[in-house]
Amino acid sequence: MWQTYLQPTTVEETLALLAEHGDQARIVSGGTDVLVELSRGVRPTETLIDISRLGELRYIREEGGVVRLGGLATHNDVVASAIGRERALPLAQACWEVGAPQLRTRGTVAGNLVTASPANDTITPLLALGAEVVLASAGGERTLPLGEFLLGVRRTAIRPDELVREIRFPALGDGRRGIFRKLGLRRAQAISVVDAAIVLGFDGERVSGARIALGAVAPTIIRAEGAEAFLIGRSLDAETCRRAGALAADAARPIDDIRGSAGYRLKALAALIERGLARLGDGAEAEGLPPSPVLLETAPADGGAARPAGSEPFAGVIRTTVNGEPQAWAAAAGKTLLDALREDAALTGTKEGCAEGECGACTVWLDGQAVMSCLVPAPQAHGASLTTIEGLAATATEDGPRDGGLHPLQRTFIEAGAVQCGYCIPGMLMAGAKLLAERPAPDEEEIRIALSGNLCRCTGYRKILDAVQAAAADLAPAGERAGVGR
């Protein structure tokens, strides 16, 4: 899919490479959009510039009432951070609605902006929050309001030599509150049919300022200015919410596509806005975002960026650790991690079911994160530590595998009858075992969320959920186990 893979380690080096390669190269980090596009021949490129090693860009900070997101801040980073949840709730909600855990741990908010699909969930709240985009190039920096950054369907104002260094917006709080709502055709791994973000300023009960952004109803994310103006000075009674919903729909110019007709989008949009406003009126805007969201990552926040001391920069040969064994892949620089594992490491337990990050059959652990290996450029394994299904058992305890060489979850999958055709099972286990590493006693909703990126066509999931619960009970310390029904 690409010929040359460059992996700079500083922003300065990156900007120099961008200046050199310009429109002959594309930037990649989480890969969740870029690898899908490349596999479909969208915006093809000879050269990938991997910025995932620029640890300095992975941050979420609040300074002087401004929230700053580094270019490498992931969806999970936003969802997990207090700043994201308390000072940028609509963005955190949108991040939580993206794809599935394996995508949220990889995908970056900046990457969504650059993809600039009208259905990219995070752009909508950023527009409502009044975000600006800081673009860096070798020639210096410039800052654009988000509305000027977005030009059309998958078109932005970014120049080929530029990098999104930071996204920033005024923090919520002090009378400003917001909410994000999305309608998809299923509850995970769903592209928005419509989505909306509302940010309101309040003077007591009355609305003193309003920004409403609408997604998937026009070539770019748009504002619902009529509804915004209507709300000023009003309190959020039922009729006001309803009329604002109708006014917001007036601003939309949706199209018919495979996910829905224009007419349906308008109706659903009105309902989303009406309910979002009602929720804000009730002060219930944060409901639904779990206090401790499932992340499927157990590495520290900078774990993906901090390399083991002494590891050499990537220079063509991928030197990595797979299931505790060092490996060197000489011919995998142009491959996905999935293909490298299957072809160069001859580890075929990791499966391909879709090659677009939808089914989760290729889930492995990359430096502590559960990732879909079909959307990871293999060179990102350089200097990293990988665990595949073949190495899962050895992670079960510090002393190595127990249960006759199985991870407890592998054993409960067998006992619970959770395995039918088995093709989804390696990915399912890697996601499930990561959940148990992250939280030893998950409830059923958390298990469902953790496995929402892993499709199974045989079992209906019931026995898989049972198996995770049984393993959690087994893994619980003996003192806590008494209270767990088995």
Added chain:
Amino acid sequence: MTRSAVVGQPLPRHDALGKVTGATTYPADLVRPGMLHLKAVFAGRPHARLLAIDARAALALPGVVAVLTAADVPHNAYGLIEPDQPVLCGDVVRFEGDKVAVVVAESAASAATAAALVRVEYAALPAVTDPELALAADAPLVHAERESNLLLHVPIRKGDVAAGFAAADVVLEGEFTTAWQEHAFLQPEAGIAWVDDGERLIVETAGQWLHEDRRQIAAVLGLPEERVVVRYAAIGGAFGGREDLSVQAPLALAAWKLRRPVAMVWSREESIVGHHKRHPIRVRCRWGATKSGQITAVEADVLADGGAYASTSAEVVKVAALFATGCYQVPNVAVDGRAVYTNNVPAGAFRGFGAPQAQFAAEVMVTRLAHALGLDPAELRRRNLYHEGSLEPTGHPLPAGVSARPVFERCLEEAARRGWRVADGGWRGDEPEAGSAATNGTACNLPAAARHLRRGVGFACGIKNLGYSFGFPEQATATVELAGRGEVERTTVRVGAADVGQGSHLALRQIAADALEVDPALIEMVCDDSELAPNAGSASASRLTYMAGRAVHDAAVEALAKYRNSDDARVEATVQFRPATTTALDPETGAGVPNYCYGYASQAVEVEVDEGTGQVRVAAVISVHDVGRAINRQQVEGQIEGCLAQAVGYALMEELRVAEGRILTPYLSTYLLPTTLDMPPEIVPVILELADPHGPFGARGVAEMPLVPLLPAIAAAIHDACGVWLSQQPFTPERVLAALARRDAG
């Protein structure tokens, strides 16, 4: 047959260990260095004449070994029932997934690059993509050598429908449509093939019937069947989608012609474009009933879009026509089933095989009739459900073991236990509990939205044949070998039955263990090689436990008797089990013996409908099945739960979008399957064991039955919640909202 220690036990699967450790090899895991890689060149258009294929640029690419075309195929037609599908098209392409060439190269990447370089010149032909229009006199012909696009017309006539409607107090009409469903087994098609030292062609892949794959491959190459060996690696799901050949024929062709090991691995997109789907079926029907609750007449017109090739359309439309009256005894019946060729993706086998589409119409009509008559829909069913000795529309009594009524009564009991009850002529669920909305989907989990939420309860019944129908040859053969001096030391069961994930090998092992009184773990099962295992028929029609199970059971009994009555250190018994005979349907009246066994199901569901967005959430499903005898209860539950996931997807979200013969949703990101979060929080499988008179230990099949009632049960629940009937599957939020808008407008 006596109860014993092994049958009924929830023993773990022997294949599970390899599957949880990643050691199990599926077809794509068999690719080895040195193999040649195949890449198909797809037509990518619904209907065109092939003018020329220029492969020079492709062949000039380094690593490209050959580009195979129709001229390379010895007998260029295959098919399960009627060989009308070319391996590689030579003159005309009839759907976008038709293959015109296969590139063979040293690497998968070279093959893919070269495939894009094959220049194919076409002259577009008018495409017919609407089954109604395909029947017009001036419609373009999908197969020019046929007189029309009609693939099969199956009439069923019983009694006098005019008199039946005249006797009815209420006559209702309905029209129902369903769309294609994609199998979406998690493992896309793949396989390898080579020619061994004995000049035999070995094809190792995943399918549903070793010996039928072998027959078709041998026919394409013009080889005697003994020269072809088909082996199955682990099969990553099937659901009917691996019944038709896919990669097998190109693999066989390339390996045989080039005498080198070859591999072919399809992408998800190739899989979705390349293999058949569940039939879209349109049912127009009239049902009549008297005030006393007797259904007097049913008239139905059943039209199935068979797509470009015959596949199993003829059988599917017969099943759909047979079940146009559901599981009800109706004295006067006039059904016309038709399957037609179009330039759409071929339609063929998919779990349920015509039964879900037909009974969507039948079950909704029965509930509507009850409402029109002011009767409890449960009571109307009670008065008309099949019972022992009921006559089918084909005029023959049902095979013994009719359990429609006990299954339905149990379903009502389970529903009542949950507090669902009859009130105001309809069924009512529990009142929503305070705060219950908090577990709902994104758009409906706010308290302010609670007023948009409507709860409803619905139920439906279902019937599905087990095994082959309408006189299709039905048999299963198994061999049991016992060896040992004095006591049995080695037990081998040979039975060519595919384990597509449903656990058939475990069920057969348990049956053998019980019949032989040996530890099931000590039995060697030989099931995946067409040479080493005899033909047990396909993993389809919910038939393996019953058919292969009987063959294994009977062979085991015979082998054990031989062993006990002789001094031989090694005995062997082979049994071919044949069930009661079925017959072809009379071409004028449909009279005949359609099936030898049926499975019966009933389901009750609770849904929550968001009247603002049209989203439907299934909160709970009760699914009751008579399985005769659960050989392994855990595996039976797995079949019910898994089938329900496909049924929930079918009912609510799985929508293959097709325009002008082109599939618009060829990815798992656009063809949506239910995730963990989309499944009902509560699924209650209820397993009844009302022994089948012929099945092994009384067992009968269950694999398809949960798919039959769910669509109409959800339709009834949506009606209960909101007062609207949905008649177009799937019930997408958009369709629900449109129905609500029509309700509010008028």
